Amino acid sequence: MAFSGVFALVGLAECEEEKGKASAGQTKKAGGPVKEFTGEEVAEHCTRDKRVWVTYKDGVYDVTDFLDMHPGGAQRLMLAAGGALDPFWAMYAQHNTDEVRQMLEGYRVGTLVGAAANQQVADPYANEPKRHPALVVRSQQPFNAETPVDVLGTSGLTPNELFYVRNHLPVPHVEPASWSVRVEGEGLKRVELSLKDLTTKFKKHTVTATLQCTGNRRDQFNDVKKVKGLEWGIGAIGTAEFSGARLSDVLAYAGLDGDTIDEIEHIQFEGLDSDISGTCYGASIPISKAMSRHEDVILAYEMNGKDLPLDHGYPVRIIAPGITGARCVKWLSRIIASKEESQSHWQQKDYKSFSPSVDWDNVDWNSAPAVQETNVQSAICEPRPGDILEGSTDEVEVRGYAYSGGGHAIVRVDVSADDGETWITAELEPVYNRRSRNWAWTLWHTTVPLPEAKDGRVKLICRAVDANYNTQPESPAGIWNLRGVLNNAWHEVVLSIE
């Protein structure tokens, strides 16, 4: 979910402050006579012509003027037109802040009375799975959490329980016996495959792949200019051994062969995770990625030798190695061969990047391609920011991870303790990679001699080089983008010297 409109609203909210910081959902306390409306009256205001009203708890709001400022788009807010915001806000917990509630209050036109005022909203997050307490939680609803840094940089495969979680919606619960995936599209037979079909009709293929959230390391962008989105540190990344059926085999089974392929440019995926309107999570990958056996795209039903965990798409998800995590659709329900990309919000208006001069006010989402393969990345996992070294220490052991999308090998990682004046080239520990397709990260370590501390501090920097000899840019300023994705600036860790 995007948030640009929040900025637009901040100004309004500030005006409201003088009125006593009323907050949406509270019964209005002061001012003129309170107008009262029933649910039926509110329901009439469901188009721009008639003005668009919504309710939240017992407040009635005219949001017509806010429609085009809504970060998720006018269309999404229109889903609540003439009705309650409450179920949507229960789904998208990012609305549930004082700031947003105060903004909404600026649009208040009255108070809801009658039966509609007392309706309870079912909690869509009532049935979330139990999670490991060591996960570093970035949001509870939807659940998003990082792998603890202690595990990164030391473990080639990330344990399932500690693998970072990026959910966009509540976790759907699926009975494996009733689960199936539908495969369809132009020129294809329409095929419905059960879990048993997947495991018995198709050869099991195993691939060790790194998954990385497109927003990994977003937090550093905030030092440049505030971005909206989950404040991911370096832990929205992990590597596992995934097993399943090759996508190319499944597509061939549905009749997609060389003759039909010219008609088809993209393979779309849909998940069972859906919002209150029934819109499910979706994404697509290019046909060239989907159809080549060498690209190793699978319908994964195992992760590190076990069933997929609930948070990771049980019973079946897409693993498209070398491609950003957002396209590896979880809780897979549908595969569509098409001339078009997925038209989902996440493919069209979310995981894209722009120049630092593009902001929420002037962004043209069609002007940038959806992120697929990702850039060269690395981070220092040990030592940790703020670690304290004894003054007598003259060197420090440094370790971390490096990864590049598209199957590009990591060929070098350099570490500097003197702001890039000199570099130590680290030892690489490639994990389960193959000749030309490097889907998994490379762990690395080295010992760095420490320079004189300045103000009791020493800064370590790392940066990686991949097989194309692309490398990471020095600072996040040049790659800052409104959605805060794909930050791969040099990673810095500042240590204290006692």
Added chain:
Amino acid sequence: MAFSGVFALVGLAECEEEKGKASAGQTKKAGGPVKEFTGEEVAEHCTRDKRVWVTYKDGVYDVTDFLDMHPGGAQRLMLAAGGALDPFWAMYAQHNTDEVRQMLEGYRVGTLVGAAANQQVADPYANEPKRHPALVVRSQQPFNAETPVDVLGTSGLTPNELFYVRNHLPVPHVEPASWSVRVEGEGLKRVELSLKDLTTKFKKHTVTATLQCTGNRRDQFNDVKKVKGLEWGIGAIGTAEFSGARLSDVLAYAGLDGDTIDEIEHIQFEGLDSDISGTCYGASIPISKAMSRHEDVILAYEMNGKDLPLDHGYPVRIIAPGITGARCVKWLSRIIASKEESQSHWQQKDYKSFSPSVDWDNVDWNSAPAVQETNVQSAICEPRPGDILEGSTDEVEVRGYAYSGGGHAIVRVDVSADDGETWITAELEPVYNRRSRNWAWTLWHTTVPLPEAKDGRVKLICRAVDANYNTQPESPAGIWNLRGVLNNAWHEVVLSIE
């Protein structure tokens, strides 16, 4: 050719200055009694045990202590042990400078007399082709020249006569009727193919590809720290439509199929251009690149619809799109399928990159992979550095090229006139690219509003983003490398304001 040893020798040369700047090849003028040696006496000094002597014109030099400092390696200098340097220096014209001659003089032990003193050396460059006068020459022997910048950025296809030339050795002259290429290797039939075979036995395949010298834009590195190598500006790049036989078809014809492929990791190429010892230019590419039809590697015999020009490998060269120019072997004579990379100097000890902290004294050539696919690149072609704008001008039209190796599309080019504070996103003009394989550069243009000039100057910067969302690093300092390859720092052009 590398030059590290030159640095080591500079110290020596400086000591020699006090002795009157004697220069190798001149009869020694002053000092003690001149020792005289015949060719036969010199010839005895051909091993380290017996000391290694060489002659240059009438000078005799003991270069034993210099062997391990020779930039091209001790082995190459040993080719002249007990004999004359003259033919080697005629081949590698970079030796032919006052600086190098003065250094050599530091090793003088006497003067050559007798028949050997009067031998003439044939000029290996006597039969070079005629070149277009507009080419921007960086060295005459071997011939190396840039495409004029006026042509870059405005012409999707670079005219043959103006296409940048990167020769390592004299241009070999080939009679097309007697030319053939030999194809061989483990598990392959040994096949000899004439030009007629190539044009009649195999389907003609056309690919529009950008070639770029690995050293393109090397000149900017010299602002950081001096590198040795041709001082390429932004013009060691060009794009042409090449036609020829697919390498995968030729290899299949020689029996390389799925069954034999596991034994083979690299396809090596040899050219007819060779040095005085008979060592020919060579390079290799990975088997995955060579064998896939989608990778479009061809044995090209046409360039922009005409025969290959002499400077570009007539009659047949390799075009491996997306891969650095150095692997696209010209004047092709041999193709070898092998477990091993090419063992040539250029594959093993030249076109590689290291951290900025690696210098000629501590470089381990085996520690870095040979450059194949290249990083994301862009340059401003118009306006040109030093162009003068009228003070009343409030905007400037900017155009240039952008390119990324490995078939990665260019998805964005940004231009800044205020040191990266704000960016204008340029219009892209993709040239002859296809869905998933973008082998040709993307030209771009935009209009940039000019800020207040500082000290009468305005600096324009450009940088590109490719489909992997890799981008160019801000400055050349972080990517400086001893061989000066793969500079893709933000490109800057400084203008004067009247």
